[in-house]
Amino acid sequence: MSPAEVTSTGSRGTRVIGSIVLAGIVFHVLLSFVWSDPDADQGDLVRIMYVHVPSAWLAYMAFTVTAFGGVMYLWKRSLWWDLVAGASAEIGVVFCALALVTGSIWGRPTWGTYWEWTDVRIVTTLVLLLLYIGYLAVRRIPADPHQRSRRAAVVGIIAALNIPIVRFSVDWWADRTLHQKATIKLGGTELDGLMLFALFFGLILFTLIYAWMMIHRFRIAWLDEQIDRHGLDAAIAERLAESTSDVTRAVGLTKTGADL
């Protein structure tokens, strides 16, 4: 199907996933805000965890897919993998930012500050966010599709290679103060059954949200690519047609001249 005939990026599959996600969001909101109890220590604050933890999970998953897509692109040289990597990075950046914002909102009443430098995870996640903003910036640079893909693949892989290094260095760096343990409140024993269920349900729900967004975002990116390619082809064909008609006319005139 040519891009001109496509009217929607939806399909039966995405509509099924989308419907499940919508129902799941309603269920998750009820689970997080109504059915589950406040935490013994944190009170209602714990409820932000049901969004925060799945967001962070989604971001890390998305960035892993981006790196994998980059490796596959360099191996197969197929734009398909590059578009997967790009779509995944965009979603990852949004949810990475969401994880940081929700983390800060949680941190303010818990630690008394929006930002806690000694918390390894938030510092690592911030560096990660900056790395992938750079990745998206590289993708935005106008270039031939394969040129762009090569650059993006290398940047995506370096960012992924950097995740364990950043994590490890920040871990050591923050270790000089000891109140870091305060953040690991959500140990398995402190959560009752329904709270734990809400957390895991969130993880599954956000994974589905990711799948739904990925399919749509990938299809849009693919259509964009097709429009670029077909648009150029169409423009070339048009110019060719113009010049050919000019030639015909010119030849026609000569003929007329000869006839005379």
Add this chain to the structure above:
Amino acid sequence: MWHDVRLIAGKDLRIEWRSQVATGQVAPFAILVLVLFGFALDADTVALRTFTGGLYWVTVLFSAVLAIQRSFALESADGNRDALRLSGIEPAAIFFGKATALVVQLVLLEVLLGAGVAVLYGPSVEDFPLLVATAGVATIGVAAAGTLYGVLAAGLRVRETILPILLLPVLAPVLIGATRAFDDALGTVAVNGWNWLALLGLTAVVYVAFGALAFGVLLEDS
């Protein structure tokens, strides 16, 4: 291969020696940053001495961005990149050559900055071998990552802005590691600097290995 590495590194260093951009612009910029930190921290000698390691490495990173941009600006004149591609030299050799030239320039810059820090901030050195080893290893990491991102940014219209946003987050672990190791060497914070040096070494190995592999992919379209 090593012959080609020497060739490329020699070319870059000769150009730098003749054009004097590194000595005339990058080095004064680095010293300027040290002075600005002095103003920003209100000439508080205790603070400056405490944060010497961090301020030193931030200055090195900012100056390195300039040096890297310069290193690839050399290649954009007169179709030099095409010449490099057509020369038949292995991309990995070009990578090592350009990275080596950067290491040499950065080491010279670090020596100068070290003197500047010694005069302006007045720290005391407790572990000189650690200081030297840290500077060496961190410089290799910076140069390797810088060379890889330098070729990526080279030739782009947005190269001045894209290079720092890509490079600086990647160098965050180098900044952390080098600063901590310096903190130990200068006796400002009680940490085990040699452990940090090991982490820096690992980082440098990763960047050098990946850089040598990926440089060719990026050189194709720079």
